[in-house]
Amino acid sequence: MSVFRRRAQEDFDPTQPLVATGNLGRRHVVSRVIQSIAVAAAVAAVAVLVIVIWAVVSHGAKAITWDFVTSGYPTGVGPYLVGTAEVVAIATLMAMPIGVLIALFLSEYAGRRWTRPVQLVLDVMNGLPSIIIAVFIYILIVAATKQQSGLAAAIALAIIEVPLIARGTQEVLRLVPEAQREAAAALGVARWRGILTIILPAAAGGIVTATLLSVARAAGETAPMLLLNSLAKGDAVQLNPLKEVPNVPVRIFQLSEEANPEGFTEAWGLSLILIAIILALGLGSRALLNRSKRKLTR
């Protein structure tokens, strides 16, 4: 830092009072300018968020009517909404136990030696582009059975959700006081009973939070749906996950590829519903996380 070096070069007399050197004004100006740049960057990010959300709300609100939400193709989007909920629910049912078990392995069993490799696997899994996961499941299931299905998409979404749930759970498990584990052991409780009856319940809030967040992420994932589950027409609700299930992201993508103003309106309406659900899940999970953290760290 230039300011310290310059002081050292001069004859520095500690008894002298500190006097502003000639460039102090300039240093303050530089500091102010950089601080305003930082503020401007934050303002810009919030502005982009507001602009995007405003566009979705203002265009989407025109499309939304009761009939739009409940009826099927071509006038409404009901089956897409039900289909997305169905696929995401199946994915979450698969991902949640696996994610929680991995987190338990990391916090209770792994020890020094195994934590790093498992953590690394989770990080890599988290960083995998969703299109690659989609291609993988396509080769494994769709190409083998020659049939697109909601289940195939759900498996791909589960692979996306597992690292998110595992990481979130791991963070709350870390907050469970060591004293509780020791107290359980001192009372002669076997380890597995301690984990199932003391540690997991204490972390339940965090697990639910992580799951909600991963649901929010999965609901908007388009690449797996596009490759694995995109052929349904959407004129009726499809509850059988072994068939193609109509879903929201693919519908928005398809409508955006067609140059059709009415289709655009429908896509805006769908976007509004999707974004509202995702943001509600995000806010809800945040509130829940704060509550359960307060409980644990009290």
Add this chain to the structure above:
Amino acid sequence: MSATPPAGTASLQLARSNRQSPARKRVDRFGDLALFVICAAAALLALLVIVLIAKEVIEGAQPAISRFGLEFITNSEWAPPLEQFGGKGVILGTLITSAMALFIGGPVAISIGIFLALLAPVSVRNVISPLVEMLAAIPSVILGFWGLLILGPVLVNTIEPFLHDTLGFIPLFGAPQTTGNSVFNAGLILTIMVIPIIASVSRDLFMAVPRDLQDGAAALGSTRWEVIRGVVLPTTLSGMTAACLLGLGRALGEAIAVAQVIGGATESHLSLFKPGGTMASLIALQFPSAVSKLHTASLYYLAALLLVIGIASNLLASWVGQRFGGAAGATR
């Protein structure tokens, strides 16, 4: 234990129920083992999935790899009807869009991190932080749709002509096209996606820099910026590098939003304002309608390249974080 304490409290009941009978011991021994095995199996399953993904994708790409070899990377002709596949155009497109996202998004995101962690009062931080994270929660398909309908026209009517007129001598800023679907648009959308990721990681990094170090520098007469440049940024350099690599991984792999705004071209060119393609977006656009086995295999080839780059950037991020320590290293 002959004098039995009065019953009643939960812990006493628990202790009593835990009296060791042989049957109970057997159950516990089995339970311990079972839970351990299940947990370890889940962790193993995650590893297995990663390995399987690599194996299947590379195996699927085999026909294209044996036909085109490494020339695939340098050949720019992508013509499905002629069975001619070269990935140079989309690889270049991937590099340009990701670089754009990183060079614009990185500094902006780090500035946001500085603002949130060091400059903003707590009340402001508590409002802005969730908003920035909300930006990350917007699904890519909606962001791409917005880029297509709202951002594209704005770019093609105002910003692109301006950049072409002022900086047109650089080949990057070629003549604008008639639609807003361009490499430039895709780069901006990726920038928007990358910013919240890097911003929230760097905010956490900056908040972990010990207060004492900053106060010390301030007491020596540093201005706010000098504290940041002299203390905060150097101690978090490795963490910021890792954060940027994470953002890069996201930008490289984003398929849907890019597919919506980039225009779906495959030829190789440097102009930002022409339609282009990226590896991930080409897979999303052409996979459902692939015309031949070789076409599909070539798309798998792209996926395999993407996978290698993605895993490499992840491992590099983790290695940088480990090797050069996080902000916690400053306290040692």
